Amino acid sequence: MPERHLVRNLAGDLDISPLLVNLLWSRGVRTAEEMDLFLSPGLRHLAQPEQWCGLNATGEVIAKAVAQGRKPAVWGDYDVDGITSTALLLLFFKARGVEADHHIPHRQTEGYGLNNAGIEDLARRGIGLLITVDCGISHLPEVTRAKELGMTVVISDHHLPGPDLPAADAIMNPKIGDCPCPNLAGVGVAFLLAAVLNRMLPGEPLDMRQFLDLVALGTVADIVELTGQNRILAKNGLTMLKEGKRPGIMALKEVCGYKPGAVLDEDRVGFGLAPRINAAGRLGHAETALRLLLARDMTEARELAKELDGYNTHRRGIGKEIQEEALRLALEQKGRFGLVLHAPHWHEGVIGIIASKVAETHYRPAIILTDHESGHLKGSGRSIPQFSLYEGLVACQHLLEGFGGHSQAAGLRLHRDDLAAFQEAFNAAVSQALDNIPPTPTLILDAPLSFGEIDYDLLKELELLAPFGADNPKPLFLSPSVTVRNRKPVGADHVFLDLRDDKAEVTMRAKAWNQAANLPRSVTGKPMLLAYTPKFNEFNGVTSIELALRDWALQG
Structure with a gap:
């Protein structure tokens, strides 16, 4: 950790607490400039097009093909990243007056990525420009087939390439060449491609911020590192998601039980919106989820969101049985x-x-x-x-x-x-x-934190670190010795604990999800140490502070 005088100086320069300075430092953010960018990741900090290897060239190939009258088709994928990527480009083309088609493979019958049958069908429908999103970099024979059929082929992907690249007319993949963010999500790549095209196509350019809700949805769902360029896109996009201007997003929020103006953080996206979009591709056809994101009015959007919610409920039922069987086999x-x-x-x-x-x-x-x-x-x-x-x-x-x-x-x-x-x-x-050494899960604790230090100001400051995810985990604190005052089961698997920090004279409620079996009734009255994250909880319009319990150790 940094020396105390450096922490004090950084905290003073940025008007933040020493605790937040230490949390940023532990995430590799070391200077005042880096900390300021991390806490305020404005869109002005996005890298310029020329910094992305192949981006401008890819945009030019598409713009030229469109100018030649070649009808584009977007070939996507059936997960959230692929569906949001497809929706983004289709909405962009429509807004710029370009008629575009699309194809998302059926998971059960076609599988992931390009296939010759689908490409040949697009050719029969008059497609002259094939643009992939979230796929294509490993589909060499299929790209060759599209070229044989006379198509201009553009690969927009973020997966690792193999030793050979497809014979496409242009490729935009942040894992090829020197790029500011090699781990950009597929929808992030699609957004950058649309952004450069926005300046190349004739006519009035669009305000690209309107697509950031889709970018955030796909980026968070794909579990890419939420640092750097991904952080800028996700943080700004989550603000757009909260506004819920897109009918499909508003309808999704409704079936998830979220209020119209509710904040959509990474948890609500990851455990609420994303599974319902994914469920379409898993149990039905991803086309249903795509239609939801493209819906123009709430009547259509609500009907489609209800269908996705039904798929998700069915998916959970199927998954529970398979999970139990798989865990038995794993033993x-x-x-x-x-x-x-x-x-x-x-x-x-x-x-x-x-x-x-x-x-x-x-x-x-x-x-x-x-x-x-x-x-x-x-x-x-x-x-x-x-x-x-x-x-x-x-x-x-x-x-x-x-x-x-x-x-x-x-x-x-x-x-x-x-x-x-x-x-x-x-x-x-x-x-x-792993050098033949069995791996063990390890929790990395950020700092000790007594219950007396937890208040609304602290939590508001911790929220500046969001969105949390890969490479930017939620802050995890070590409690002093606390006593279990009460244990309350929630359903069959979860438990609430009322915990007393006697030294601070503060009692707080903690939630332990899926830990009821590991926290028996006998813990009541016993002292323990906690690994926990404090968070806001909203219930019936009232906001309170509670603790998310990650791990614990009984004392004595």
Whole structure:
């Protein structure tokens, strides 16, 4: 941590508390200028187009093709990042007077990314310009086929490229070349592309801020690092989401039970809006979610939001059964470093969610596989911070029919006969990467904080650090010794605790989600230390302060 005099000086220069200076310092933000940018990430701080490798060139290819009368089609993906990317470009083209078509693959029948059948169908519909969003960088044969059909092809993606790039007319991918933010979400790439096109197309340019709600939605949902350029886009976009000017967003807020003017933070996006958008692609067709984001009026939007809410409810029911079964199977692989679980009847639409739960519960990289109608096994994986899932799959690629993704999430396909070999190879890859040392979850505490120091001013200041996510975790504090005054169960899995800090003479309520089994009635009256985050709670129009409990240790 910095020396006290430096903390005092920075706090004085920025008019913030020493605690906030220390929190910023621990996140690698070290100078007054960096701290000011982090706390006030205005749009003026977005990098210039020429700083993004290939951005201007990609915009010029699209502008030229449009000028030649080539009709564009946007090819997206069925997750939130892909759907928001598709909606953004379609809305942009419409506002600029360019008629555009689109295609989002059906998850169950087409799978992720480009496919020749879909490309050939677009060609029959007169498409001369194919623009991918959130996909395309690994689809070399499909891009070649589009070129054979006479299309101009532009790849807009953010996934890791392979050793060879597709033969597209232009590629915009922040992981290629020197870019200000290699980990930009797919919708962030689409936004930048629309922004440069906005100056290249004839006619009056648009105010691009109108699309930031979609950018925030896709960026938060895709769990990219919420620092740098992503932070600027997400922070400003969340403000637009709160306003809810888009009918589809307002209708989504309604089915989530959020009030019209409610703040949409990363939790409400990640656990409320995003799952309902994702549910369309998982159990139905992502087209429903796209239509919601494109809806012009509340009547249409409410009908579509209700449909998505129904998908999400159904998804939760299916997921609960599969989760219980997967966790049982995971216990049988308890000694392994990498978990690969398979059942032929598991629903393809929820295996990613189950992989997250298994990885979290057992603190191991986890891959969940199910049978696909193609005769292959199809899977989704999630990882832990210590292991790059993408690199792990690279080590096993000789056994895979295809794969792609990120460090912490990936998808894959393999032949059924290669399952046993893949299980061994993946376990070996994880073991080697971790030096054969079993990984253990570790909480990094920011600072000690007594209940007497918690007030509205502190929480308002902590909110300046939001949005929280990858590379910018919620502040986590260590309590002094506190006593459990009361334990109140909430449903079957959750529990409220009333906790007393005797030294500060303050009692506060804490929520422990999914921890009822680990906090039995016997904790009442006992002293404990807490790892916690203080937060605002709104209920029936009244705002109070409560504690989100992450971990604890009983004393004595």
